[in-house]
Amino acid sequence: MGRARTIARRTFLIGSAAIAGGVAFGVWRYKTPYANPLEPGLAEGEAALTPYVKIDAEGVTLITPRADKGQGAYHVQAALIAEELDVNIEDIKADPGPPSAAYWNGALAEEVAEFSVPAGGAMRAVAETGAGAMMKFIGLQITGGSTTVPDAWEKLRAAGASARETLKQAAAEEWDLRASDLKTEGGRVIAPDGRELDYTELAARAARVKPVQDVALRPPEAWRYIGKPMRRLDIVQKSTGTMTYGIDVDVEGMVHAAVLLSPAQGGALRGYDASEAEAMRGVTAVVPVTGGVAVIADNTWRAFEAADAIEADWGEAQMPETMDGHWQALSDAFTADAQDSRPRDDGDVDEALDGGDLVETEYRAPYLAHAPLEPINAIVRINDDDSADVWTGTQIPRFVQTNVGAIAGIDAGDVRVHAQMIGGSFGHRLEDEVVKQAAEIAVQMKGTPVKLTYKREMDMTHDFPRQIAMARARGTVKDGRVESYDLGIAMPSVMGSQMGRQGLAVPGPDSQIVAGAWEQPFAIPNHRVTGYRAEGLAPISSWRSVGASSNGFFYNAGLDELIEAAGADPMEERLRLVSDPLARAVLEAVAEMSGWDGAKMGPGKGRGVALTRSFGVHCAEVVEVSDTEDGLVIDKAYVAAEMGRVVDPVNFENVVAGGVIFGLGHAMNCEITYEGGVAQQENFYSYEGMRLRQCPEIMVRGLENGDAVRGIGEPPVPPAAPALAGAIFAATGQRLREMPFSKFVDFA
């Protein structure tokens, strides 16, 4: 936490700027002596404003630069600003992107990003692995690593508070009163005699007032929004079919595109015959794009149909021919040469392993698609004046600018990104292949907006999936206790693969290979975690909870088998070993919530427990299952997470329950397998996840014992699979060491 917090406090300087008909408030950042490749236009000592509050005659707009992919990011960002600004959240607008081109500049994005590397989180981990390239990477506007709330927590409230006090100062001048005698409420400044001025009326004058700095933030007892149930800003639109997602955007003169990509992931296009496609109704062009062929038509479906009618000859994928080959590559990576990191080495593991009966197990986690329900899509228009417009849902708007700029041969700063609401991501929108392909098509038809929509099958089979991974656990027990635990994890480097596609090298170890394992809050006397980097596998990307999504399972499953060997109870032994008071509290919470009195709950019934610390959050889960005639039924799940502060309790409960369902559903029945580099699962009939009938009752509790404010998008995912595996063992006696579990057991 230290570094991010220090930077944040030192550099907070709230500023304001006049805009057409009003004022914008935000955070100033001065150009610093070290090179900033993102903002060549800014000279040393000059400042750029990152606006968070815009007030003009039309009203108050809160700028919410973090992408919203369903986690409620727009709402929570707006709530933090509104808390201090004294506006009613239902009266304001939230705008994800720049309200005008003037806002969308490199300094804005760079500024926003500077604070987006809070304690914990994937991005900090990334930053720690390779300084140069990673600093460049994080100097970008990125949504990820459950960082939205930690990043925004002080910054957005400070922006709101400074704006409020500056508006009061403007009113004081208008009325010739003292600002300290004025109060604010509902977007108005109110004088002691009852006179009122709307913020909108004060905006122009406020732009000329020196912004009020160092406003003390309100204490928790004064909060109107934070910690209280709120109606999400987007909930009415999302309940009436009136929310516009990227896939719904229509731009004047737009054409529809679909792509046919090499079935073998990454295979080259050797040649194609599009004569049938070109003759189909509505088709206007067929053009090559990187990795395949694109069809231009006057309707999405006609483009899909025509793309399917193209005959193409494809090159081969650069990965093992069979899944056995993928697993073999992982198995072969457990060597000193392939060792990536050993961030934990407590006690004397080798001596302890020599001195006892060894428990040795191996675990596997498959590739997984992100498969958000909105297939990826983007609209790109290259304009005649050497600028471009992009309409898309993205977590990496700065990369989008850079990549579209490079494809079009124009300055990245002249690429306007119109951020759209995202129909789910789970990490998918941290990639921008669809934008790049749309740009490649658009440069061939300047002035025409090109909307590229991936067919579901293309989205799923050409995803960059979650890493495949393997773990080997060894350990010993003594006197009914876990005495030693040696966990080795092999996987390809997520960060290397993902950043490689952006042309960035990632020197040093990849902390995601061991994330969710090495930093776990258990004091096992002899304890070692080693990461091994496997090469030559499928290209992969960040998938909700990243390294911890596989490692939370490995760590807890391995620990469970040692606890079994010790003859101990999974909950009691965890409570005995736990070394952090915040972690102890979440374990005690789920023990109490579930009424834990042992793993076995009667004939054919059992429960399991898991705890994973990921993204700085301790999250514990208990899952209960019944073995029935129809198959295994997940009856209940209990979750407790240490949040520091729950900003929006209603949304928190929803996102946590969703994270548990995400973790359970994929553990139950999801995998992407490749044969000859071709993904074998292409739609939801073969990649299903959890269905409503299978959904357990889920009880959620957020704890607020810690000092740091945390994000919750990812942490509920890792403990779900191992808690389910533990429950199935308790109910049936069968140990599950490989996901998806449906390969070995039946679910009802």
Next chain:
Amino acid sequence: MQITVDGTQHELDVEGDMPLLWVLRDELGVKGVKYGCGVAACGACTVHIDGEAVRSCQVAAGDVWGEVTTIEGLGNPGTLHAVQAAWIEHQVAQCGYCQSGQIMQAAALLAETPAPSDADIDAAMDGNLCRCGTYPRIRAAVKTAAKTLQEG
């Protein structure tokens, strides 16, 4: 061909095998109806034809046998259908992309079965996939909507 959507009759010149989903989205601009899978595996495109919930990705334009009602015709932010009101009350949505289909499926269920059991809800809603995992709130909202409609 002619098609009636949310009370408005349209004259169309499209291929008979163009799925109703794409007629609605690309020809008529009814974007509240969502594309998720194209193979009836997710339910995001659910609409009503003569009150029956159907996957619009699997109904050919030439086969539409009655009046089509979409999420936009069921109700609107000013005049909410009871199911939409329940969805708002329970704050069901996360990304919200599947919810048009969920709401249309739930509305059809309640029209047929005003007081559904848990098993009825599971059976009716099981084909509607939610990747964010809002199922617990969907169940709760269906029950609230059922109550509202019965008290109606």
